[in-house]
Amino acid sequence: MEFIFATNNLNKVKEINNALQGNYTICSLKDAGILIDIPEPYNTLEDNAREKAVTIYQMTGKNCFSEDTGLEVDALNGAPGVRSARYAGDQANSTDNMEKLLHELSASTNRNARFRTVICMILEGKKLFFEGICNGTILRERRGDEGFGYDPIFIPEGSLKTFAQMDTNEKNAFSHRKKALDKMITYLNSRYAR
Ligand code: IMP
Numbered sequence: 001m002e003f004i005f006a007t008n009n010l011n012k013v014k015e016i017n018n019a020l021q022g023n024y025t026i027c028s029l030k031d032a033g034i035l036i037d038i039p040e041p042y043n044t045l046e047d048n049a050r051e052k053a054v055t056i057y058q059m060t061g062k063n064c065f066s067e068d069t070g071l072e073v074d075a076l077n078g079a080p081g082v083r084s085a086r087y088a089g090d091q092a093n094s095t096d097n098m099e100k101l102l103h104e105l106s107a108s109t110n111r112n113a114r115f116r117t118v119i120c121m122i123l124e125g126k127k128l129f130f131e132g133i134c135n136g137t138i139l140r141e142r143r144g145d146e147g148f149g150y151d152p153i154f155i156p157e158g159s160l161k162t163f164a165q166m167d168t169n170e171k172n173a174f175s176h177r178k179k180a181l182d183k184m185i186t187y188l189n190s191r192y193a194r
Helices: 010-020 047-062 094-104 166-170 175-194
Strands: 002-005 023-029 065-074 113-124 126-138 153-158
Touching: 002 010, 010 023, 010 166, 010 175, 047 065, 047 113, 047 126, 065 175, 113 175, 126 175
Parallel strands: 002 023, 002 065
Antiparallel strands: 065 113, 113 126, 126 153
């Protein structure tokens, strides 16, 4: 069974492919020949995930899914959350975003945070949502070169390493995205597996 994964983020494609282990096939927007960047204009992960999936379903009529992820920091009342990609400004890159976050948290001893992923899958025209959460803490400095986004400053609960010090297999043992995907796969298996 094949799905279009509505993303241009190759790190996300790598993580999802690792998690799927070949049971379902995904193709990225680039693989599907869809060369657009879908905006994320809404105030919730759910609405942005829905927007991306619906856009691709309307263009292709094929089974597809999208995901939106935010880093929710307790001491910042859940920020940057849905604004994680643009935390330091519309043109900000990951380094800018991490620097802003570390600055905002510099006086805080409460370093608790979580990544939250919402997947919206459109299967035979029907929308379904799956959520995955990974609790952890924000470091005071960056560690590691793997991964992407805020990975170098986030240590998941139960680990001594940041996500950026892990390979994809290790990250997927903890990851928010993998947890949401596992729920989606459980649903698909219950519906289609013989
Ligand atoms: P989006 O889901 O692509 O909109 O991501 C929102 C922001 O969170 C971007 O800055 C991403 O780089 C970051 N982000 C999303 N997923 C992860 C992750 O698994 N680790 C670290 N940062 C992430």
